[in-house]
Amino acid sequence: MPATLRGRYVTLEPLQAERHAAALWQAVRGQDELWTWLADGPFSTESELREALAQKQAATAAAFLALIPAATGKAAGYASYMRIEPAHGVLEVGNILLSPSLQRTTAATEAMYLMARHVFEDLGYRRYEWKCNALNEPSRRAALRYGFTFEGIFRQHMVIKDRNRDTAWFSMLDHEWPARKRAFESWLDPANFDEGGKQRQSLPEITVAQR
Numbered sequence: 156m157p158a159t160l161r162g163r164y165v166t167l168e169p170l171q172a173e174r175h176a177a178a179l180w181q182a183v184r185g186q187d188e189l190w191t192w193l194a195d196g197p198f199s200t201e202s203e204l205r206e207a208l209a210q211k212q213a214a215t216a217a218a219f220l221a222l223i224p225a226a227t228g229k230a231a232g233y234a235s236y237m238r239i240e241p242a243h244g245v246l247e248v249g250n251i252l253l254s255p256s257l258q259r260t261t262a263a264t265e266a267m268y269l270m271a272r273h274v275f276e277d278l279g280y281r282r283y284e285w286k287c288n289a290l291n292e293p294s295r296r297a298a299l300r301y302g303f304t305f306e307g308i309f310r311q312h313m314v315i316k317d318r319n320r321d322t323a324w325f326s327m328l329d330h331e332w333p334a335r336k337r338a339f340e341s342w343l344d345p346a347n348f349d350e351g352g353k354q355r356q357s358l359p360e361i362t363v364a365q366r
Contacts, residue, residue, distance in 0.1 A: 157218045158277070160269040163225070163343065165262035167269055170219035170233050172212050176205035178229040179221075182254035189252060192291045194315055211235070217250065220270070224262040231257040234270065244281035244329075246274060251294075261343060264358065267301050268339040275332040282328055289321040298325040300358055302335040338362040 157169035180201040183189055190196030198204040211219045217237035221230040235250040248270055257263050274280045285303045287294035299305065303325035312322040327335060341347065342358045349355060356364070 157220070158273065160220070160273055162265040162269050163345075164260075164265045165225060165269070166223045167220040167234075167266055168223065170208060170212055170221045172205050172208035175221045175230040175233075176201060176208050178231070179208070179233070179254075180204050182229070182231045182256060183252070186255060189254070192288050192294065193250065193252065211250075219250065222253070222257060222262070222266050224257060224260070226262070227256075232263075232266075234266065236270070236274075238284070244279070245284065246278075246280060246282075247284040247286060249286065261348075264301075264339070265343055268336075268343065271301075271327065271332070271339075272336065275329055280329070282326055285325040285327075286322050288315070289323045291323075295323055295325075298323075301327075302331070302338065302362060303327050304331075334362075334365065337365055341365070 159169070160167040183204075184201075187197040195207055196204075198207065211217070211233075216239075217235040218239070219233055219235040222232040222234060223230050232253040233250070234248060234252070236246050237249045238245075238247040240246065248267070253263055271283060274283045283303075285294075285298040285301075287298070289295075289308050295305075304327070306324040306326055309322045309324060311319055313320040338358060338361045341361045342354070342356070347355050347361075
């Protein structure tokens with residue numbers, strides 16, 4: 156499952172604690188709010204973060220990828236493929252950590268595009284899932300922006316950090332991917348940005364226009 160995915164704005168490579176910990180620590184230190192909706196963190200030292208990354212690197216239930224923007228060449232976040240069910244052709248994208256420098260960037264959007272493309276075109280899966288705490292409005296907005304379909308709320312689904320979690324479920328299906336791919340690629344095209352880097356059309360606007 157782990158593979159290196161390369162784009163114009165970002166590269167995703169298998170997460171390695173020794174390779175990525177220092178850069179990730181510099182990207183997230185002092186930003187405790189980044190861990191609000193994640194199952195682990197925040198971490199008070201680089202060594203604590205490094206240990207957590209080592210556990211992720213060794214995990215067999217999920218495949219973690221470091222997100223490395225081309226502009227810096229340094230890891231600024233990570234994401235994972237998880238709940239992988241080859242027999243059913245289903246997996247989930249989750250455990251997404253985006254440092255402040257990576258949030259709301261073309262690199263972040265391209266990372267989600269590259270992961271989805273790998274799922275449908277390289278792995279041949281049928282269903283790609285996005286799940287989050289129902290209270291996590293930024294994650295829910297992101298799922299819709301990327302073209303996932305909201306499927307409902309699983310009430311009292313989990314307990315995370317001693318708190319109840321109702322889970323919002325979203326999905327993208329293989330027959331939907333060609334249209335999602337066209338929208339992603341149109342948005343990521345350099346022609347969609349002006350000289351100052353501002354988008355000419357948003358991803359949802361492009362999605363609607365291409366229907």
